[in-house]
Amino acid sequence: xxxxxxxxxxxxxxxxxxxxxxxxxxxxxxxxxxxxxxxxxxxxxxxxxxxxxxxxxxxxxxxxxxxxxxxxxxxxxxxxxxxxxxxxxxxxxxxxxxxxxxxxxxxxxxxxxxxxxxxxxxxxxxxxxxxxxxxxxxxxxxxxxxxxxxxxxxxxxxxxxxxxxxxxxxxxxxxxxxxxxxxxxxxxxxxxxxxxxxxxxxxxxxxxxxxxxxxxxxxxxxxxxxxxxxxxxxxxxxxxxxxxxxxxxxxxxxxxxxxxxxxxxxxxxxxxxxxxxxxxxxxxxx
Numbered sequence: 204x205x206x207x208x209x210x211x212x213x214x215x216x217x218x219x220x221x222x223x224x225x226x227x228x229x230x231x232x233x234x235x236x237x238x239x240x241x242x243x244x245x246x247x248x249x250x251x252x253x254x255x256x257x258x259x260x261x262x263x264x265x266x267x268x269x270x271x272x273x274x275x276x277x278x279x280x281x282x283x284x285x286x287x288x289x290x291x292x293x294x295x296x297x298x299x300x301x302x303x304x305x306x307x308x309x310x311x312x313x314x315x316x317x318x319x320x321x322x323x324x325x326x327x328x329x330x331x332x333x334x335x336x337x338x339x340x341x342x343x344x345x346x347x348x349x350x351x352x353x354x355x356x357x358x359x360x361x362x363x364x365x366x367x368x369x370x371x372x373x374x375x376x377x378x379x380x381x382x383x384x385x386x387x388x389x390x391x392x393x394x395x396x397x398x399x400x401x402x403x404x405x406x407x408x409x410x411x412x413x414x415x416x417x418x419x420x421x422x423x424x425x426x427x428x429x430x431x432x433x434x435x436x437x438x439x440x441x442x443x444x445x446x447x448x449x450x451x452x453x454x455x456x457x458x459x460x461x462x463x464x465x466x467x468x469x470x471x472x473x474x475x476x477x478x479x480x481x482x483x484x485x486x487x488x489x
Contacts, residue, residue: 258295341371350409362459383412396419436457
């Protein structure tokens with residue numbers, strides 16, 4: 204059906220076209236091809252493109268254009284939002300055909316989203332809600348490491364982010380500096396990774412240790428885990444920022460999402476390595 208300016212109100216034209224063509228690269232190609240074939244008038248396509256970048260809900264302006272610009276749609280930070288806010292934002296993101304990732308989500312928020320989409324999944328430890336729009340197997344290369352079990356909520360937030368961005372992460376948990384033999388027992392995993400996320404609280408020493416063992420980028424995530432002098436993660440943050448190991452970058456305290464997002468961007472750019480040359484000759488004694 205060919206939509207012509209004047210046949211229906213302009214807002215309705217934009218709405219009709221927007222429903223068919225959400226803002227991701229493949230669907231934008233379909234829209235342009237429809238214009239080329241004469242199925243959609245040029246003026247109507249232009250009007251749709253003007254309205255697609257964001258959707259105004261009053262309390263929130265959803266950035267549907269973000270996937271086209273950055274390769275991944277807007278993510279919902281649930282902390283401070285009501286259940287109703289999260290539900291309505293999620294509904295509009297899913298209606299646009301985007302995958303859904305919501306962080307810092309409470310169980311009641313998950314139940315509200317699940318009522319919209321039964322495929323919604325909740326990671327209670329990482330406090331994330333996810334709905335994937337793809338069945339493709341993710342790319343390997345990202346390793347998520349935690350110093351202690353108490354750091355797992357932040358580590359799992361990173362894992363869920365990495366998975367939603369098209370990767371297949373590996374986990375290596377509870378290998379902190381109080382028992383480095385646990386880390387070295389999985390040294391091959393460190394060598395095989397193309398980017399490593401290291402999550403640690405207390406004094407935050409583990410990223411420096413890992414950074415001195417591998418040739419790939421290390422993303423350090425300080426957590427708020429620790430006793431009084433940890434100052435809610437500030438001690439770990441400052442320790443990581445002052446790391447003497449090259450190749451270690453640092454995100455904010457408890458920001459597993461930020462680490463996962465950055466690691467995913469790096470993993471897109473890094474070509475698979477055919478082999479890794481060990482930096483240490485770790486072999487059992489004979």
